[in-house]
Amino acid sequence: MLKINNLKAKVEEKSILNGFTLNINPGEVHAIMGPNGSGKSTLSNILSGKKGYDVSGEILFENSDLFSLETEERAHKGIFLAFQYPLEIPGVNTSVFLKTSLNAIRKARGEKELDALEFLKLVKQKSKDLKFDEEKLNRQLNVGFSGGEKKKNEILQMSILNPKLSILDETDSGLDIDALKIVANGVNSLRRKNNAFLIITHYQRLLDYIKPDHVHVLMNGKIIKSGGPELALELEKKGYESFS
Amino acid sequence: MEEQLKNDFEKSFKNSNFSSKSISLKKEFLNKFIKDGLPNKSLENWKFSDINQIIKKEIGDLSFYNDISTPNKIDSAIYLNGLEQNSIVFINGRAEKIDFQFEEKNKIEILDDFELNNNYSEINSLIDLNSAFVEKSFKILIKENYSLKKPLVIYHYTNKKIKSKNINLRLNFILEKNSSLKLIDVLNDISEKNFINTFYSFKLNQDAILKNYKIDNKNNNNIKYSFTNIEHEKNSLSETFIVSSGSNFNKNEINCNLNGKYASAFINGIFSLNKKKHHEIRTSVNHLTELTKSYQLIKSVLENEARAVYQGKIYVNSEAQKTDGYQLSKAVLLDETTEFNAKPELEIYADDVKCSHGSASGSLNENSIFYLMSRGLNYKEAKELLIKGFLLDVVEKITDSEIKNLIKNIVGLKE
Numbered sequence: 001m002l003k004i005n006n007l008k009a010k011v012e013e014k015s016i017l018n019g020f021t022l023n024i025n026p027g028e029v030h031a032i033m034g035p036n037g038s039g040k041s042t043l044s045n046i047l048s049g050k051k052g053y054d055v056s057g058e059i060l061f062e063n064s065d066l067f068s069l070e071t072e073e074r075a076h077k078g079i080f081l082a083f084q085y086p087l088e089i090p091g092v093n094t095s096v097f098l099k100t101s102l103n104a105i106r107k108a109r110g111e112k113e114l115d116a117l118e119f120l121k122l123v124k125q126k127s128k129d130l131k132f133d134e135e136k137l138n139r140q141l142n143v144g145f146s147g148g149e150k151k152k153n154e155i156l157q158m159s160i161l162n163p164k165l166s167i168l169d170e171t172d173s174g175l176d177i178d179a180l181k182i183v184a185n186g187v188n189s190l191r192r193k194n195n196a197f198l199i200i201t202h203y204q205r206l207l208d209y210i211k212p213d214h215v216h217v218l219m220n221g222k223i224i225k226s227g228g229p230e231l232a233l234e235l236e237k238k239g240y241e242s243f244s
Numbered sequence: 245m246e247e248q249l250k251n252d253f254e255k256s257f258k259n260s261n262f263s264s265k266s267i268s269l270k271k272e273f274l275n276k277f278i279k280d281g282l283p284n285k286s287l288e289n290w291k292f293s294d295i296n297q298i299i300k301k302e303i304g305d306l307s308f309y310n311d312i313s314t315p316n317k318i319d320s321a322i323y324l325n326g327l328e329q330n331s332i333v334f335i336n337g338r339a340e341k342i343d344f345q346f347e348e349k350n351k352i353e354i355l356d357d358f359e360l361n362n363n364y365s366e367i368n369s370l371i372d373l374n375s376a377f378v379e380k381s382f383k384i385l386i387k388e389n390y391s392l393k394k395p396l397v398i399y400h401y402t403n404k405k406i407k408s409k410n411i412n413l414r415l416n417f418i419l420e421k422n423s424s425l426k427l428i429d430v431l432n433d434i435s436e437k438n439f440i441n442t443f444y445s446f447k448l449n450q451d452a453i454l455k456n457y458k459i460d461n462k463n464n465n466n467i468k469y470s471f472t473n474i475e476h477e478k479n480s481l482s483e484t485f486i487v488s489s490g491s492n493f494n495k496n497e498i499n500c501n502l503n504g505k506y507a508s509a510f511i512n513g514i515f516s517l518n519k520k521k522h523h524e525i526r527t528s529v530n531h532l533t534e535l536t537k538s539y540q541l542i543k544s545v546l547e548n549e550a551r552a553v554y555q556g557k558i559y560v561n562s563e564a565q566k567t568d569g570y571q572l573s574k575a576v577l578l579d580e581t582t583e584f585n586a587k588p589e590l591e592i593y594a595d596d597v598k599c600s601h602g603s604a605s606g607s608l609n610e611n612s613i614f615y616l617m618s619r620g621l622n623y624k625e626a627k628e629l630l631i632k633g634f635l636l637d638v639v640e641k642i643t644d645s646e647i648k649n650l651i652k653n654i655v656g657l658k659e
């Protein structure tokens with residue numbers, strides 16, 4: 001599904017990713033762990049098409065070259081990034097935004113756009129599943145949301161858009177233990193044979209709830225070790241130092 | 245220009261029935277205007293918008309005589325849809341229709357005889373120009389305790405019959421005690437390269453309420469200036485909302501005198517400008533007695549060599565204790581060719597007041613655009629959504645919900 005080959009990324013002559021290689025197959029859950037500043041968010045941003053990086057290497061998503069696709073085209077193809085720091089968008093109603101987003105994607109895929117009623121039904125169900133306070137749907141997008149509420153809103157968006165590849169950039173940071181379980185359940189309930197997850201986290205705790213197939217350690221812009229779920233436990237015990 | 249002014253002036257009262265007293269007063273105004281000329285950037289108020297230069301460049305020579313002897317046909321397409329309304333229609337400066345169909349006839353008095361005074365002559369030479377050439381000065385009086393049932397829409401329409409002309413309009417409104425009026429000004433031009441000079445004065449007696457929505461959103465090549473004076477007596481309220489977008493140049497000046505306790509003035513507005521347009525809003529809110537309040541919020545979205553200017557002054561005299569004055573302007577510059585000039589001014593002579601002002605401008609946040617695009621919106625959609633969001637809070641200030649929806653439609657904020 002996703003093939004990243006020897007990806008390098010620089011910003012203003014500073015190298016952030018230094019030959020990053022990763023394969024994700026449909027149905028898999030990959031976890032990436034790595035110290036602050038190792039390039040995790042940069043990787044997520046590049047996968048989603050953020051501008052401003054000097055990149056080389058290759059990224060294929062379902063056999064098409066990602067670099068040739070705009071950010072929104074990647075979203076249309078089913079790439080979703082749950083942001084580490086979701087942005088506040090003043091004056092834009094959360095529910096209106098969700099509907100605009102869903103319908104933009106449906107339209108691009110040649111699917112029928114949802115009308116107000118159909119959308120309402122969907123968003124109500126999804127909010128309920130994620131215990132997302134419905135009252136917040138009528139507020140301005142992320143404005144005045146708590147850190148945890150913003151993260152939950154990302155997962156709500158993910159579950160409504162139902163992407164093929166979901167990248168979760170430290171979604172667990174800032175969540176209380178109940179919210180963590182809900183988010184994990186949300187992810188697990190979306191797991192299918194034909195979709196995949198890339199989960200970026202600092203904490204093994206999340207991986208107790210979402211069982212990854214592969215765990216990778218990222219340091220200095222490169223994967224230095226890969227393994228199964230046991231690697232996360234080892235990291236938790238020994239810290240990153242022991243891998244460097 | 246002097247000769248043109250004199251000749252046009254002679255023509256302008258040949259067919260009119262001004263009294264000899266009016267004519268001599270008008271002559272005084274003319275001479276004063278000839279002496280001062282059009283305002284230019286050497287004057288503090290005009291330093292960001294040199295209207296003398298602008299008229300020279302965009303129009304060239306102006307003529308000042310406007311023949312209003314023949315009526316114009318009203319194209320029904322000019323009316324705002326879906327709004328029950330009273331209306332006054334001006335076409336090329338001529339009042340074609342005055343219609344208060346929704347109101348009790350004895351509650352509104354309309355006089356169109358010319359009535360001049362020197363009260364405003366000090367403000368600037370454009371007021372003198374207006375006084376010298378205006379054909380009819382309308383006075384509309386709303387009787388005590390009467391609230392108009394429907395808004396009054398004044399259509400300022402121009403067509404191709406005029407070019408390189410100066411049109412002067414003048415309306416005086418008197419709102420008697422506890423009366424109220426919602427007034428929508430709709431600017432709509434098919435004509436090109438004219439200079440339209442409008443002067444409104446409002447007298448709000450005790451407890452009176454005025455809501456004035458000024459909408460300039462149709463693209464046109466005209467140059468406009470509008471001066472609005474609002475006198476506030478005790479516990480009266482004015483709400484002014486400006487949509488400044490369509491004309492090539494437009495300067496709106498709003499002067500509010502808060503003369504009576506508990507009087508309040510709200511001035512909010514939007515500049516939405518592109519294609520080298522240059523607009524200005526200049527306000528001065530004068531707190532002249534204690535316990536008065538003012539609020540101003542102006543938001544701008546500029547692109548493609550557009551320029552917006554906001555000069556906002558809050559003046560508080562020494563008697564005006566417990567004044568509450570607020571003023572904020574924010575601008576989004578969509579590209580580097582645009583310019584936003586803000587000149588906030590506080591002049592305060594009382595010690596127990598609450599006044600603040602602020603101004604900010606910048607470009608759209610690229611991270612916000614990326615966030616929205618990562619959710620499937622293209623660049624243009626993301627940008628538009630952010631702009632709508634930016635403008636929403638100022639439109640939300642409109643207190644009349646029907647008119648708020650109308651303006652949301654006009655500025656593209658309807659979901």
Ligand SMILES: Nc1ncnc2c1ncn2[C@@H]1O[C@H](COP(=O)(O)OP(=O)(O)OP(=O)(O)O)[C@@H](O)[C@H]1O
Nearest residue numbers: 011014016034035036037038039040041042043084
């Ligand atoms: N636009 C930028 N300009 C300059 N430096 C940048 C830019 N973006 C990222 N960096 C730098 O690149 C490095 C990697 O940043 P990144 O955000 O990818 O780290 P991260 O692994 O997500 O860290 P964290 O765990 O703290 O979220 C950091 O040193 C960061 O300062």
Ligand SMILES: [Mg+2]
Nearest residue numbers: 040041042084
């Ligand atoms: Mg990060």
